[in-house]
Amino acid sequence: MAARVAVRSGLEGDRALLGRTSTAGRVADILRDRIAEGFFPPGDRLPEDEIGRALGVSRNTLREAFRLLTHERLLVHEMNRGVFVRRLSVEDVVDLFQLRRLLECAAVRTVGSPSPDLGALRDAVKAGRGAARRRGWQDLGTANIRFHQAIGALAGSARIDEIMRGLLAELRLVFHAMADPRRFHEPYLARNVEILGALEAGKGKVAERLLGRYLDDALAQLLDAYSERTKGA
Known part of the structure; x- marks a missing residue:
């Protein structure tokens, strides 16, 4: 009841x-x-x-x-x-990040000078900073998701936008496995700023390298926490 x-x-x-x-x-x-x-x-x-x-x-x-x-x-x-x-498996998490690498890294790779409209990325960074100041870690996670949605949008494809929306929504199911959302979300805010700076400078290949390391680190961190959480599920 x-x-x-x-x-x-x-x-x-x-x-x-x-x-x-x-x-x-x-x-x-x-x-x-x-x-x-x-x-x-x-x-x-x-x-x-x-x-x-x-x-x-x-x-x-x-x-x-x-x-x-x-x-x-x-x-x-x-x-x-x-x-x-759904409860996602470890294999699901790995698969999601493989797809993210394909889509997001390709979206930033060809960014040059003059850079495309980066307003949505800047807005996501601003929202993330505000969430961090008020210690709203779940809100920071949402701002981070919006940052990556905006990265996908750089491809200029409605189909990729749709795929990214579903992919990132599915990824939120994994975030619930993180016992300490601050520890997971806060360090990536500075990395978002770094990626944005490379894109603003028209350095798409630099942004791609930064994003690749970002995704590798996030996957390793999630797998460590997620595998521990799902052992007792």
Whole structure:
């Protein structure tokens, strides 16, 4: 009963985000954000009736939203049990970073002078600095995700933008394994600034080298924490 009340109180405020034309896509957007925030952590079952009532949407609309998020690999359907937030394996984490290397490093490699519009990258760095000042480590993690989304956008491809959005949303499931979010997120803010500086100078190949080392270090750190956490899962 307490869990049901928590779901209703946690999601009823999101109902206004649906507007007058409630669609499965908008419901999926809300649930994706809630999963990224940790409101529904990996392994949690999503209670269909409670979520539907909280958001004021039909069962069919909610099931379509679940289908969309399952396609994005954020949810998994278990026969006769329901829909659950995915728990990623160590192999999943390695695969995600392999894809990040391909997409992000390629996006910065060809940046030259004059540099493209880097406003979204600057905004993400600014948001990260603000989050660090107020010790909002989860917000810093969100700013970091936005920084990498903006890196992907440098490729100028709507398809790559879509892939990056799903990839980074899936990666947030891994971040929940970090016992100390400050220790994980804070050091990478300075590295974001360094990458941005190289891009502002039109030095795409320098940015690529910096980003490659960044991704290698982040993967090693995540694997160390994630493998320890999943041993007891």
